[in-house]
Amino acid sequence: MLYLPHTSDEISSMLQVAGVDDLDGLFSTVPDDCRLKGDLNLPEALTEWELNDHMETLSRSMAVSPEYRVFLGAGSYEHYIPASVSYLLSRSEFVTSYTPYQPEMSQGTLQAIYEYQTLAARLMGMEIATASHYDGATALVESLLMAIRITKRKKVAVSSLIHPLYRQVVRTYFEPTGLEIVELGYLENGITDIAGLDDMDDLAAVAIQSPNFFGCIEDLQAAGEKTHDKKALFIASFTEALAYGLLKNPGAQGADIVCGEGQSLGIPRSFGGPALGMLASRKKYMRSLPGRLVGKTKDLDGKRGFVLTLATREQHIRREKATSNICTNNSLCALATVMYMASLGSTGIRELADLNRDKAEYLKKGFKNAGYKIVFETPTFNEFVVEFPNGFKATCERLMEKNIVPGLSLAPYYPELTNHYLLCATETKSRDDMDALLMEVQS
Amino acid sequence: MLYLPHTSDEISSMLQVAGVDDLDGLFSTVPDDCRLKGDLNLPEALTEWELNDHMETLSRSMAVSPEYRVFLGAGSYEHYIPASVSYLLSRSEFVTSYTPYQPEMSQGTLQAIYEYQTLAARLMGMEIATASHYDGATALVESLLMAIRITKRKKVAVSSLIHPLYRQVVRTYFEPTGLEIVELGYLENGITDIAGLDDMDDLAAVAIQSPNFFGCIEDLQAAGEKTHDKKALFIASFTEALAYGLLKNPGAQGADIVCGEGQSLGIPRSFGGPALGMLASRKKYMRSLPGRLVGKTKDLDGKRGFVLTLATREQHIRREKATSNICTNNSLCALATVMYMASLGSTGIRELADLNRDKAEYLKKGFKNAGYKIVFETPTFNEFVVEFPNGFKATCERLMEKNIVPGLSLAPYYPELTNHYLLCATETKSRDDMDALLMEVQS
Amino acid sequence: MKESIGATGLIMNEPLLWEKGREGRSGFSLPLRDVESVPLDRELRGEGPEFPDLSEVDVVRHYTRLSQWNFGVDTGMYPLGSCTMKYSPKTNERQANLPGFAGAHPMLPPSLSQGVLRMMFEFEQYLTEITGMDATTLQPAAGAHGELTGMLLIHAFHKSKGSQRSKIIVPDTAHGTNPASAALCGYNPLPVKSNEQGILSIEAIAEVMDEDTAGIMITNPNTLGLFEKNSRKIAEIVHAKGGLVYCDGANMNAVMGIVQMGKIGVDVMHLNLHKTFSTPHGGGGPGSGPVCVKRELEPFLPVPRVVKEKEKYVLSGDYPESIGKVAAFHGNVGVMIKAYSYILSMGAKNLKKASQLAVLNANYIKESLKGTLHLPYDRPCMHECVFSDEDQKADNVTTLDMAKRLMDHGFHPPTVYFPLVVHGAIMIEPTETESKEDIDQFIKAFKAIVSEAKQNPDLLHDAPKKCKVRRLDEVTAARKPCLAG
Amino acid sequence: MKESIGATGLIMNEPLLWEKGREGRSGFSLPLRDVESVPLDRELRGEGPEFPDLSEVDVVRHYTRLSQWNFGVDTGMYPLGSCTMKYSPKTNERQANLPGFAGAHPMLPPSLSQGVLRMMFEFEQYLTEITGMDATTLQPAAGAHGELTGMLLIHAFHKSKGSQRSKIIVPDTAHGTNPASAALCGYNPLPVKSNEQGILSIEAIAEVMDEDTAGIMITNPNTLGLFEKNSRKIAEIVHAKGGLVYCDGANMNAVMGIVQMGKIGVDVMHLNLHKTFSTPHGGGGPGSGPVCVKRELEPFLPVPRVVKEKEKYVLSGDYPESIGKVAAFHGNVGVMIKAYSYILSMGAKNLKKASQLAVLNANYIKESLKGTLHLPYDRPCMHECVFSDEDQKADNVTTLDMAKRLMDHGFHPPTVYFPLVVHGAIMIEPTETESKEDIDQFIKAFKAIVSEAKQNPDLLHDAPKKCKVRRLDEVTAARKPCLAG
Numbered sequence A, B: 001m002l003y004l005p006h007t008s009d010e011i012s013s014m015l016q017v018a019g020v021d022d023l024d025g026l027f028s029t030v031p032d033d034c035r036l037k038g039d040l041n042l043p044e045a046l047t048e049w050e051l052n053d054h055m056e057t058l059s060r061s062m063a064v065s066p067e068y069r070v071f072l073g074a075g076s077y078e079h080y081i082p083a084s085v086s087y088l089l090s091r092s093e094f095v096t097s098y099t100p101y102q103p104e105m106s107q108g109t110l111q112a113i114y115e116y117q118t119l120a121a122r123l124m125g126m127e128i129a130t131a132s133h134y135d136g137a138t139a140l141v142e143s144l145l146m147a148i149r150i151t152k153r154k155k156v157a158v159s160s161l162i163h164p165l166y167r168q169v170v171r172t173y174f175e176p177t178g179l180e181i182v183e184l185g186y187l188e189n190g191i192t193d194i195a196g197l198d199d200m201d202d203l204a205a206v207a208i209q210s211p212n213f214f215g216c217i218e219d220l221q222a223a224g225e226k227t228h229d230k231k232a233l234f235i236a237s238f239t240e241a242l243a244y245g246l247l248k249n250p251g252a253q254g255a256d257i258v259c260g261e262g263q264s265l266g267i268p269r270s271f272g273g274p275a276l277g278m279l280a281s282r283k284k285y286m287r288s289l290p291g292r293l294v295g296k297t298k299d300l301d302g303k304r305g306f307v308l309t310l311a312t313r314e315q316h317i318r319r320e321k322a323t324s325n326i327c328t329n330n331s332l333c334a335l336a337t338v339m340y341m342a343s344l345g346s347t348g349i350r351e352l353a354d355l356n357r358d359k360a361e362y363l364k365k366g367f368k369n370a371g372y373k374i375v376f377e378t379p380t381f382n383e384f385v386v387e388f389p390n391g392f393k394a395t396c397e398r399l400m401e402k403n404i405v406p407g408l409s410l411a412p413y414y415p416e417l418t419n420h421y422l423l424c425a426t427e428t429k430s431r432d433d434m435d436a437l438l439m440e441v442q443s
Numbered sequence C, D: 001m002k003e004s005i006g007a008t009g010l011i012m013n014e015p016l017l018w019e020k021g022r023e024g025r026s027g028f029s030l031p032l033r034d035v036e037s038v039p040l041d042r043e044l045r046g047e048g049p050e051f052p053d054l055s056e057v058d059v060v061r062h063y064t065r066l067s068q069w070n071f072g073v074d075t076g077m078y079p080l081g082s083c084t085m086k087y088s089p090k091t092n093e094r095q096a097n098l099p100g101f102a103g104a105h106p107m108l109p110p111s112l113s114q115g116v117l118r119m120m121f122e123f124e125q126y127l128t129e130i131t132g133m134d135a136t137t138l139q140p141a142a143g144a145h146g147e148l149t150g151m152l153l154i155h156a157f158h159k160s161k162g163s164q165r166s167k168i169i170v171p172d173t174a175h176g177t178n179p180a181s182a183a184l185c186g187y188n189p190l191p192v193k194s195n196e197q198g199i200l201s202i203e204a205i206a207e208v209m210d211e212d213t214a215g216i217m218i219t220n221p222n223t224l225g226l227f228e229k230n231s232r233k234i235a236e237i238v239h240a241k242g243g244l245v246y247c248d249g250a251n252m253n254a255v256m257g258i259v260q261m262g263k264i265g266v267d268v269m270h271l272n273l274h275k276t277f278s279t280p281h282g283g284g285g286p287g288s289g290p291v292c293v294k295r296e297l298e299p300f301l302p303v304p305r306v307v308k309e310k311e312k313y314v315l316s317g318d319y320p321e322s323i324g325k326v327a328a329f330h331g332n333v334g335v336m337i338k339a340y341s342y343i344l345s346m347g348a349k350n351l352k353k354a355s356q357l358a359v360l361n362a363n364y365i366k367e368s369l370k371g372t373l374h375l376p377y378d379r380p381c382m383h384e385c386v387f388s389d390e391d392q393k394a395d396n397v398t399t400l401d402m403a404k405r406l407m408d409h410g411f412h413p414p415t416v417y418f419p420l421v422v423h424g425a426i427m428i429e430p431t432e433t434e435s436k437e438d439i440d441q442f443i444k445a446f447k448a449i450v451s452e453a454k455q456n457p458d459l460l461h462d463a464p465k466k467c468k469v470r471r472l473d474e475v476t477a478a479r480k481p482c483l484a485g
């Protein structure tokens, strides 16, 4: 077998050293009544070539570009990834190493993560960022828990325009510990209604997503001020990191903690994962941060080097008192992201973000002209909500037969929004792609 | 532009140092009447994404597996390539380096080529092998020219069952220099008729391919003896290197020089190139070998290392007196081959070669049972010739519409063999693939 | 080869990203603009982040050079205890990169994502079979995430029974994530000591288990590399008091096809695909930590779940008792594809063989180094063995010194100073993909180091000497943190 | 960054393949046998080659480690004169690996291979336009192969005119492949000296050109990095005597969009796709050496040729005067795809810009190092500049010493001791993909080395010190050759 190098001679000579007669003998400490008698019931082993055929078949059944035109965003975005990034990310020195516990042998990963932390912090307008979390949802939970630790309060207010699935994760995490979540409703212009905050007390944090789940750009400044009046921490979250190539960053608008999903920045969608949980904060909260941090230091000769640091926050030292239980994070995804951000540069990310905005505006205009209602007038980045007439479901079916996936129905998440769809157009959608969709919805 | 790092500031400061006012000024030594006035007439530059779409489209128009079942061999063979080999071959330290003129910085390439030379020599049953040539055809020409240099004779005998396109290349190379080529006919059992050698004189070399173009395994031993009676050098050539996992190697049958195509050993077909010209000989002819050679040596500390050696044979030293004009060869293809041979090992290459033989035998039997004539009874490896009834061309067309490419029509190369087709079945053809073909030709 | 594997060669110094670059350079091919520009209102626009502008060649060289400062399983033996650093088959990378998988949006309608759904459905079945449990969720993104999910399931279970409990038993040999995950779910971890044999005694558990204890977290094989042979009995005790047994399956690589945890009293457990099932660790992730449960816990599993209706696969959220979601979408699908491919490539026989050889390699190392290093628990081990620096105290050489010196010999060090119950622990997990030759070289190197410790301890104190950097000042790093440039 | 780029880091020693492995191991997944075995007659069967049996992890580690002993353009600056070691865009690799291209059989019927045929057809047109010629063949596998093809075309041309000629003019600055290729075609190369300006004088050619001379091989820009400004006149002289002008286009990177050789008297020329058109050199190949010709030579081009009939592309062998074939199939298609992609990515403007910047970089280096190193021909250069070790003789330091020392500073050395007309030549070709920063570091390094040569020459004599091996004994290697293990 390709992955099992032992020859039978080697096995027997090693068994001798181990002092047992056969492989079975190695398991003498496993009580007989713990042993599996027969064999596991699994499919026959496939050759590499059978595996290729099998996976090829599965892969071809998926609706992806170029065959399909998918206008879904809602937390997972189609963006171009340079071949150079994919190549660099495949280098086995990065791929097959473990968490850099031994810094002298891991300077590549360590410097790269340090660079990621730096560019990530700059993108979010914060002083420091963590090495990575699982995804945008867990980054949000960790941010809320962090605020709870810092303020020693047990209640958080969360915008109802934060990604519904993220809020579900928050609820799941909070349920057993009796932490309280209040949801802030939304105004008809599509942004969070923060008025409710006035008569709420002992809030640990207020969390708002911008662009929000409707694609609308929130007034973080205002929300931040209101939050600070309440002595709560202001958490800004996001699902479309690329937006901050264009928008005023959360740090500049008073956020204390910023968290979100980094998938847009060079990570393939892969049916939702692996992605990248990004989390940043002001420096004063450094020691309350969850997860890994890479820091700069010097070696014995005074040469610059990098190490994992502030480990006393972490589970392997602090155990139940740790700031989080996270151990393995999404390091390689952070690497993809920093390679991608480095490829874009200041100039590139701005132009790309502009283009995303303009593509979506073109599509939006198209729908307007086709007589559809663009429900919320607040400015958007690359997603927006359209209200379709009753029976649009049928149209959807027809579109799918034409290999077009129009967008996400909001009804399951916002029952009041029947026939409302969330549509997304990134730089990957050409004018022709969008015209094709518009053509269909007109007819 | 991605590949042009200069900013305009940098350009102007560099122009200053260069002492000219603008980029045009750099070309003062190019007479005005040599300068192109307008711009080149080329398509507008494409973005990386437009290029992806364009190339994707071109690629999809090609008939390849899994959509197509292609039974073509004839010098280019479909064999499985492990993902590990493709990955290793993509390492930029191998891909983006030049010919290892500076050995201290190129030990990776040098040891790998030394390993290739060794395994290649073992496969062919020779003492030494060169670092690589362009393809099987040019390797054959170089072998013939080598024999001509060694024997100082001007005539060579070449089997008519050597790949027709290889022979065309030989003719093209020989034409201007008035070197003479005699072609040896073939017997009705499908192997070369060497009787003709008896009344030929001053032959520099006799070249025979095995398995030959009909897929038949030649009696190299006999041909070799006859050749040596004539004091000529015996050259054994091949197009299907994998055959020597199973067949008695040419060295063991008296070959003085062995040459052929290495594409089968881990190199994708890529419409015929890049491939790999393999060339090996007995050690006594070492200094007459064309092309690069890597040798083992020691460094100042006595540590093992590798260098390009015997350069005095080569064009950059010997100029017009060199043993060949070759400079850039097909080094990376040789690397692919050694990685592939290392993955197979003695055990693997034998089993794989057996399987190739057996697949072809299955198909052969199928045709026999379907009542077709297997023209030549000499044993074959993974290719054989079938005679089809008149009007098989129509069947061919029908097959192609069913995404089956049955084989190569021999008529263009052997006018006497109308309706004769050369078919190949490697390990990549499943029983179902072959049954599908047989089904079609029966109906 | 006589000489040690470790050597030095030319590598490149490389500045930080932002110490390079020039404004206006670009390493990204900007798509054509085929739509007019509709500028965003000024007050919403920011300056955009301060990134360096680099060309493609700048970026490629930068990260190519950085990669050369790193060591991975593809570079050499990486016997990091408890981490199962086995070889990651290259074909798995190919599969995960197939356009249909890599390009798939997580909210595609099931009719347009049958391939991935089928993979997930079958993969759940395989893991359920391997663990001997009844159902599996693939949503957790890593081991610790799986532990938390397990705690949430246990919590939901007790809640459904109307009885809430405040404690959970966690042995002192447990990985730090165990107590941390328990605490995150509101449980007070109740530490119990392992006995002189390095395993849990039935008595110790009987003593602490009560009606206010939700259950126990057992790591089996445990972090000393020993099989918890009392686990069945312990499970009975816990169950008798209405508790549940959680198994940290991070060490499953020792017992695939040999022990089905579901058959020895475990109610819920997690697996680390990035350990047992060969997915590469990526310098810290992404991983994947599926959780397998017994029937009684199935109703609480996260949603959506993949179900098969006739010949079609669909996503169902219709589980009223579900704990909800632990990840935004379906978990780390890209990682699952690799582990799924691994299981398909191995089949039942080779998975068992892998465990047998992993255990063989560990015992071979244990026996071979036993005379050289102090072995606190001299018993047959599973996939890893734990030594200590006891015998080197005399030479005043520590575990850390030996670890660093191993680098100069061309090996990644084992896990050190864990588990905490062994002072100066040296935790060696070779995995099955290391050949006897490579292991023999490792043993030779370790013996050489131990004699160096006697003859010339400074070789160890000054180690590593061959890496790009020498020992780094971690104290200052933590005291005056510099986390961004 | 103050410190030099060159540093040392941990790399692995690694034995030869056959010093590893164990019989019965396998690194290849053998396909299932779904047909019965039909053994071949004994006497035809051999023992099979003696290869080591290795596992996949053995092979992967072996070549990963070897790769780390290598230096490529992705590692750093590679200013190898005459080799145009520019950055190879990663997207080109992607395109060449597309399954439709990589998996295509060369004898597929045209109806089933339109994609590749279209690529070749368009690519020929692009190269024809860039060179200002009338037709192109893509069959030659490298530059030297293109030269030979060119010689064969010239030979066929003269033959068609009924007059055969025995000589061809080859300047002393020509690359070794030029005379070698001419000789292979039966011509006697007639060497002519370049003048004190480093270029060909009209007189020198007029003197030797006669009716028995088939033509001339000019490298333009020549290997001193100088433009042959008399080439037009020289062409007239050659043509007047019925000869043809061959241009070695290896240095085309200097003049894309600036000079069309076809417009200045060249009748036939080759291009090196693996130089000018960014395809990676692969440690020695594969390359590709297309040959472009004027109308009068078109009938002689190799077959088959790609022609467009209505909207379809077909292969035509119907060229009675063709020289035949120089490669078995269509040439190195995989390499063409990369160069084709490069041209499409660049477009006319950026190709010209590339040449301008390549020339800018070379002149910038020339001016910056002029005071430091002896510059035999102090004239504006094209894409490369040639220095010598003249000024270092005093310190008894040679070109080789400086070249080796550059390695320790983290750079690949320039081409050395070529062209032969300059003693101790140091031929520097930066290419356009090197940024000013990187070039400044290179200049700094070279200046440092030259002062090291004065202060501490042994630093140079003992160089390199940072690479895996020190200087190698090439003399013994050649005297007692060991070419196989």
Ligand SMILES: Cc1ncc(COP(=O)(O)O)c(C=O)c1O
Residues within 6 Å of the ligand: A326, A327, A328, C082, C083, C142, C143, C144, C145, C175, C177, C178, C219, C223, C248, C250, C251, C272, C287, C288, C289
């Ligand atoms: C025994 C044990 N449990 C749990 C974990 C946590 O797994 P992860 O790092 O995937 O969160 C680990 C990994 O270090 C482990 O070794």
Ligand SMILES: Cc1ncc(COP(=O)(O)O)c(C=O)c1O
Residues within 6 Å of the ligand: B326, B327, B328, D082, D083, D142, D143, D144, D145, D175, D177, D178, D219, D223, D248, D250, D251, D272, D287, D289
């Ligand atoms: C000027 C010149 N001519 C010809 C060649 C030969 O090209 P190739 O190595 O591709 O055969 C080279 C390459 O070294 C060269 O520099």
